Amino acid sequence: MYASASGMAAQQTNLEVIANNLANADVAGFKAVSASFTEVNAGGTLGLGTASSGKRPIFLQGKLMHSGGPFDVAIDGAGFFRIERTSTSLGTGSVTHAVTRNGEFSRAADGRLRNADGWSLRDVRIPADAVGVHVAKDGSVTIDDAAGAHRSIGRLRLATFTAPEELQPLGGTVFAATRASGPERRIDAGQDGGPSIAFGMLERSNVSIIESMMQILAAQRAYEANAKGVQAADEMQRIANNLHRS
């Protein structure tokens, strides 16, 4: 009975993860999460069923699409944008660093490129006199000023990790480094075989709606099958309890 119950719980977790993927299918830079399960087999005894062996983001490349946003960037290849957020709630203004694949930024009053959740791109600050911005494949940022002159203002660098799948999700498309992921290493875009920056583009989420729907159907069937197991075990126990009067 407990084996079947563990199976039901597993399918429930599975459904929650798939539902979360579907909900974020339209969010730029979102990475599908996959829940995995392993057999519980303590000391060779059977009947303990299954347990979750963790959820991990799948960092497969999403498709790049033209977005037309004046500050939109996408990464073609591995790596992350380096972002930070200043928290003023503590009074000290501590800065939190994180990474994301979501390059949907807009220009804030202080010249920084900020996303919808208030995370700003590190490295880059757009000067007040800029009327146009361009980011090259290698991440170098140039601006056009009002007089029509071009000026280089710096370079966007990407972060990479030894074990990116161990990054801690901070909600949505933002991840933070952990001990298991290893510290952030900075890399330059646009090198041979490495990632490059696509300007004016966004990376779509890598959630496949069709695949998610199929996963939901499979999870529901598996849930029902396990529910049958619980019912059968319950029925057997009921009969066993009534043995003496049969």
Place this chain on the structure above:
Amino acid sequence: MPGTLGDMDGMDWMASAMRAAQAQLETAAHNLANVTSDGFERVRSSLVLTDRGLEARRTRDPAQGGIRETGRGLDLALLGPGAFHVGHAQTRNGAFIRDHDGYLADQHGRRVLGSAGPIHLPENATFEPDGTVRDGEQMVGRLPLPAGTTVRSGALESSSVDAIGETLAVLTSQRAFETAQKTFGAIDETRERAVNDVGRLK
């Protein structure tokens, strides 16, 4: 206490049949619970006749599970018998990661053992079907595989459990339990008659 077949009476038989049916149900439930556990090898339960009545014997069914494409380089699927060695354990679940020291590890952080110990993965490691791990041209490790078994990168082996078959097993074990219980009751009733009614004068 029953010792040999001859010592077993009908009630002992039916009790053993009920225990066996319960064990069959446990096995089916365990298999069903693991219908989405990658690399899970189904447990087969077969009934055997012993001098203590019916017993359910469990063995692992080494059937190959379906191969599912994931596109993730560190997902490895075994085609053929064998297992990955992780720490002191063995598994066919090849959903591996690169740990913070750069070694190939499973999701519990146990390192995968190659022929020459843990495998340190370079950033662009590739796996060849024969288990060789390469960094470009250079060989950096090798997964020990039995002859004839190959490994596929970018795919996982799904659980070998067939949900329909196991659901049937749940139902049949339930019916078998019921049958044994009914027979148990019938024997009990016969004895009741023998004790209380035989020899009674009207």
